[in-house]
Amino acid sequence: MALRHYTLDFSLSAAADSASTVSSLLSIFHEQEMTETVHDTEGHGYLATFVGKNGRLVILRVHSHGLITIDLQCYEEDNIAQLDNLLNALEKKLTALLNGHITRIKRLPALVRGAKVDRYWPTADGRLMEYDIDQVLYEEDSAYQNIKILRSQQFGNMLVLNGDVNLAESDLPYTEAIMGSGKEDYAGKEVLILGGGDGGILAEAVKQKPKMITMVEISFHGFCSAKVIDGCKTHMRKTCGNVLDNLKGECYQILVEDCVPVLKKYVQEGKTFDYIINDLTAVPISTEPEEDSTWEFLRLILDLSIKVLHPSGKYFTQGNSVNLTEALSLYEEQLGKLSCPVDFSKEVVCVPSYMELWVFYTVWKK
Amino acid sequence: MALRHYTLDFSLSAAADSASTVSSLLSIFHEQEMTETVHDTEGHGYLATFVGKNGRLVILRVHSHGLITIDLQCYEEDNIAQLDNLLNALEKKLTALLNGHITRIKRLPALVRGAKVDRYWPTADGRLMEYDIDQVLYEEDSAYQNIKILRSQQFGNMLVLNGDVNLAESDLPYTEAIMGSGKEDYAGKEVLILGGGDGGILAEAVKQKPKMITMVEISFHGFCSAKVIDGCKTHMRKTCGNVLDNLKGECYQILVEDCVPVLKKYVQEGKTFDYIINDLTAVPISTEPEEDSTWEFLRLILDLSIKVLHPSGKYFTQGNSVNLTEALSLYEEQLGKLSCPVDFSKEVVCVPSYMELWVFYTVWKK
Numbered sequence: 001m002a003l004r005h006y007t008l009d010f011s012l013s014a015a016a017d018s019a020s021t022v023s024s025l026l027s028i029f030h031e032q033e034m035t036e037t038v039h040d041t042e043g044h045g046y047l048a049t050f051v052g053k054n055g056r057l058v059i060l061r062v063h064s065h066g067l068i069t070i071d072l073q074c075y076e077e078d079n080i081a082q083l084d085n086l087l088n089a090l091e092k093k094l095t096a097l098l099n100g101h102i103t104r105i106k107r108l109p110a111l112v113r114g115a116k117v118d119r120y121w122p123t124a125d126g127r128l129m130e131y132d133i134d135q136v137l138y139e140e141d142s143a144y145q146n147i148k149i150l151r152s153q154q155f156g157n158m159l160v161l162n163g164d165v166n167l168a169e170s171d172l173p174y175t176e177a178i179m180g181s182g183k184e185d186y187a188g189k190e191v192l193i194l195g196g197g198d199g200g201i202l203a204e205a206v207k208q209k210p211k212m213i214t215m216v217e218i219s220f221h222g223f224c225s226a227k228v229i230d231g232c233k234t235h236m237r238k239t240c241g242n243v244l245d246n247l248k249g250e251c252y253q254i255l256v257e258d259c260v261p262v263l264k265k266y267v268q269e270g271k272t273f274d275y276i277i278n279d280l281t282a283v284p285i286s287t288e289p290e291e292d293s294t295w296e297f298l299r300l301i302l303d304l305s306i307k308v309l310h311p312s313g314k315y316f317t318q319g320n321s322v323n324l325t326e327a328l329s330l331y332e333e334q335l336g337k338l339s340c341p342v343d344f345s346k347e348v349v350c351v352p353s354y355m356e357l358w359v360f361y362t363v364w365k366k
Numbered sequence: 367m368a369l370r371h372y373t374l375d376f377s378l379s380a381a382a383d384s385a386s387t388v389s390s391l392l393s394i395f396h397e398q399e400m401t402e403t404v405h406d407t408e409g410h411g412y413l414a415t416f417v418g419k420n421g422r423l424v425i426l427r428v429h430s431h432g433l434i435t436i437d438l439q440c441y442e443e444d445n446i447a448q449l450d451n452l453l454n455a456l457e458k459k460l461t462a463l464l465n466g467h468i469t470r471i472k473r474l475p476a477l478v479r480g481a482k483v484d485r486y487w488p489t490a491d492g493r494l495m496e497y498d499i500d501q502v503l504y505e506e507d508s509a510y511q512n513i514k515i516l517r518s519q520q521f522g523n524m525l526v527l528n529g530d531v532n533l534a535e536s537d538l539p540y541t542e543a544i545m546g547s548g549k550e551d552y553a554g555k556e557v558l559i560l561g562g563g564d565g566g567i568l569a570e571a572v573k574q575k576p577k578m579i580t581m582v583e584i585s586f587h588g589f590c591s592a593k594v595i596d597g598c599k600t601h602m603r604k605t606c607g608n609v610l611d612n613l614k615g616e617c618y619q620i621l622v623e624d625c626v627p628v629l630k631k632y633v634q635e636g637k638t639f640d641y642i643i644n645d646l647t648a649v650p651i652s653t654e655p656e657e658d659s660t661w662e663f664l665r666l667i668l669d670l671s672i673k674v675l676h677p678s679g680k681y682f683t684q685g686n687s688v689n690l691t692e693a694l695s696l697y698e699e700q701l702g703k704l705s706c707p708v709d710f711s712k713e714v715v716c717v718p719s720y721m722e723l724w725v726f727y728t729v730w731k732k
Contacts, residue, residue: 001431005373009479037403037415044421044441049403055410059425061439065367067480071437073427075410106479108486109494113375113472114433119493120474127485128475129721130493132689154688154723170716170723322520323498350539352716352723355495357520357536 002115004080006072008087010094011104018046018062024097025060028089034058054078068094076112117150121165123356124321131353133158138231147227149235155353157235159198159228167198168353169238175200177349177360178277178316186210192273192308194259194301195280197228199240206243206252213252214273216259226256263304272310278302278317299334302363306340311365315342319359322348328359341366368481370446372438374453376460377470384412384428390463391426394455400424420444434460442478483516487531489722490687497719499524504597513593515601521719523601525564525594533564534719535604541566543715543726544643544682552576558639558674560625560667561646563594565606572609572618579618580639582625592622629670638676644668644683665700672706677731681708685725688714694725707732 010016029036034050041047046062056078059071070090074083091105109130112119119133131152138149148160156169167174176182179201186208193201193215205213217229233244247254255262259280278301281294309315320327328346335344344363351358376382395402400416407413409430416424422444425437436456440449457471475496478485485499497518504515514526522535533540542548545567552574559567559581571579583595599610613620621628625646644667647660675681686693694712701710710729717724 001429001433003427003429003433003435007371007477007479011480035406037405039403039415039417039423040401041417041421042419047417047423049405049415049425051405051407051413053408055407055429057405057413057425057427059415059423061369061423063367063369063421063480067367067369069369069439069479073435104480104484106484106486108477109488109492111373111474111477111494113373113435114377114429114470118470118472120472122475125498126475127496127498128477129495132491132493132722173716350536350716350718355721356498357718 002076003113004074004076004078004083005111005113006074006083006087007106007108007111008070008072008091009104009106010068010098010102011106012066012068012098012101013103014101015064015066016062016068016098016101021062021068021094021097022046022048022060024093025090028086028093029058032056032086056083068098076115121160121163123354124164125323125356127356129355131155131158137235140227140231142227147231149231152353156238158353159232159236161228165353165355167200167236167239169236170352171200171239171354172204173349174318174351174354174358175204175239177347177351177358178279178318179204180275180314180316180362181347181349181360184275184314186275189274190272190310192216192276192305194276194278194305196277198232198236199229199244200236201277201279202243202252202254203239203241206249210251215252215254216262217254217256229254229256260300260304263301263308266308267304272308272313274310274313276305276309276313276315278305278315295330295334298331299337302334303338303340306338306342306363306365309365313364315363317361317363319346319361321354322357322359331361335363368442369479370440370442370444370449371477371479372440372449372453373472373474373477374436374438374457375470375472376434376464376468377472378432378434378464378467379469380467381430381432382428382434382464382467387428387434387460387463388412388414388426390459391456394452394459395424398422398452422449434464442481487526487529489720490530491689491722493722495721497521497524503601506593506597508593513597515597518719522604524719525598525602527594531719531721533566533602533605535602536718537566537605537720538570539715540684540717540720540724541570541605543713543717543724544645544684545570546641546680546682546728547713547715547726550641550680552641555640556638556676558582558642558671560642560644560671562643564598564602565595565610566602567643567645568609568618568620569605569607572615576617581618581620582628583620583622595620595622626666626670629667629674632674633670638674638679640676640679642671642675642679642681644671644681661696661700664697665703668700669704669706672704672708672729672731675731679730681729683727683729685712685727687720688723688725697727701729 029050034052037049039047045064048060050058057073061069119131133150133152135151140147150158152158158168159166189210191210191213197217342363347360348357395416400418403415405413411430412428414426423439427435485496499516499518501517506513516524518524524534525532555576557576557579563583708729713726714723
């Protein structure tokens with residue numbers, strides 16, 4: 001049973017008189033048979049809580065600097081129309097009372113807390129986003145990773161790894177961007193995909209008849225991605241088609257292995273690829289100590305990848321949210337530190353389910 | 367001075383014991399010198415409020431059905447690191463205490479309430495969205511309409527009319543969609559734009575050298591759109607270029623007039639257009655009585671437009687959020703009721719700043 005949490009805020013051009021503001025609202029709360037408690041804020045404005053039937057709770061604050069905030073919490077199966085009326089009554093009363101001093105009235109869509117299906121998945125740059133998700137189709141935990149496939153009304157099924165929106169069925173623009181935005185011809189080419197457990201890149205690449213695609217869906221820091229493949233081959237078929245049904249196809253093979261030893265082996269053998277697509281993980285956001293290993297891992301993969309990249313080949317990867325300029329700069333610094341010198345270009349792409357613009361990189365040998 | 371509102375919620379597989387839960391947390395609140403008030407909820411779980419220094423407020427609820435919710439409110443200039451630590455301490459203590467019974471821990475990005483710049487602009491289908499907005503560039507009120515141009519870090523400047531995100535500088539996909547998704551050739555054609563005060567469509571259309579573009583940026587229900595043009599020609603130049611600087615150009619004219627008499631005059635004169643682009647307003651969401659006039663207005667415009675549409679011409683318009691299926695069906699019903707029979711097709715497009723997929727219509731004479 002979820003909790004609905006409504007907010008109604010009045011921004012004012014000057015501090016409101018709390019005595020008159022509160023007394024004008026009290027009759028509304030009394031009609032609702034709510035019990036009032038006034039709290040001592042030690043000079044930080046008026047604060048009262050009102051507890052009513054069915055577990056209803058209202059918090060009324062008349063702040064000392066021209067802001068009035070109202071919170072209303074109720075259970076989901078409560079009479080929502082009645083609560084809308086309560087909020088309407090409060091809004092109407094305050095609008096009349098504060099007439100001429102209001103700079104903004106803000107009433108947000110209710111936050112739904114503790115619901116069976118969680119609809120809130122923040123962006124990479126930390127903003128609150130509510131998705132139109134109505135069902136959890138798949139959920140598995142490995143030792144290090146939580147894998148979910150959620151159903152969005154508009155984006156289709158959506159893969160969420162450790163709380164990050166990874167790819168939805170609407171997100172062909174992601175796959176196109178990380179394959180070079182339609183400017184490349186994969187026919188007859190040797191292709192290496194690192195990661196890509198959702199099968200989106202593989203499904204698009206096979207259409208172009210490359211010579212051979214090797215996809216290494218690894219254990220990243222021990223993450224077992226076999227479960228990603230399992231979930232996606234059942235619930236993301238608009239994205240992966242049938243390419244995940246078998247680990248081998250006419251022009252592809254999927255290795256469920258750690259990509260580091262695989263890459264090292266290719267380096268030793270002198271094997272090269274025309275296209276390498278790194279779909280393993282977004283660029284780390286911070287350089288905090290606990291993240292160091294992620295940067296080291298990223299640099300190691302990058303260095304090995306460039307070693308097995310054909311001199312005229314291209315390496316594609318995602319970066320991160322266009323707003324995370326520091327993380328992107330750090331990544332670009334790494335590109336300058338590789339054992340083989342490289343150049344790069346970047347592109348900003350709108351991936352529908354991300355709710356934020358995303359940076360993609362193309363890297364090549366100098 | 368804005369209020370930061372944090373939430374921390376634990377979903378549990380069974381109801382928590384409120385006595386042990388609460389007593390494990392009390393020492394944390396006491397360390398913060400917060401004053402506790404326990405409220406009687408008449409059987410709806412445990413509810414306590416804690417008021418601390420600097421106007422800090424915590425609401426702790428141990429609901430009777432396997433949900434614990436914590437709210438923390440503080441002022442924006444408070445010590446945010448300290449409050450993060452408080453939330454970390456609460457999360458850590460509860461995680462240890464409830465070990466084995468937790469189905470979800472959810473800690474959302476803080477809601478910022480009453481800030482100088484408002485970052486929350488819900489989608490057309492009513493979902494909460496936080497934008498990366500850091501500045502209000504333009505704000506004007508006409509009798510019926512509030513016009514804002516806001517600066518988004520990633521989407522560029524963004525036109526918001528009456529709280530609805532209208533168009534951002536990132537939104538060329540909107541303009542392309544409402545012009546027929548690149549499948550039309552405007553060269554030498556007669557073009558009519560209804561609305562379009564941001565200048566985006568006009569700026570793209572003139573590039574294709576039509577014979578003549580007439581843009582009628584109207585008073586919709588008396589809305590004065592001259593202010594939209596004013597704001598956009600200063601703050602949306604990536605969208606409109608210089609086309610709004612003058613009301614006449616080599617192949618275009620802008621009429622700041624109500625489009626209904628203009629359309630009626632064209633009908634009388636027997637004038638026709640090869641392309642008519644209706645950018646006036648989204649399809650109304652409801653059929654509630656107060657919305658009737660909007661539907662009537664829409665039908666009137668549509669009927670007049672089809673009358674001045676060349677037999678081989680095309681009429682383009684936006685619909686609404688792809689999730690608002692009822693509103694879209696109602697619109698399609700209107701298309702069946704016109705005095706001149708029409709066919710239509712629709713397309714779903716990702717407009718970057720909308721945070722939701724959007725439907726566009728193409729209509730033509732049977």
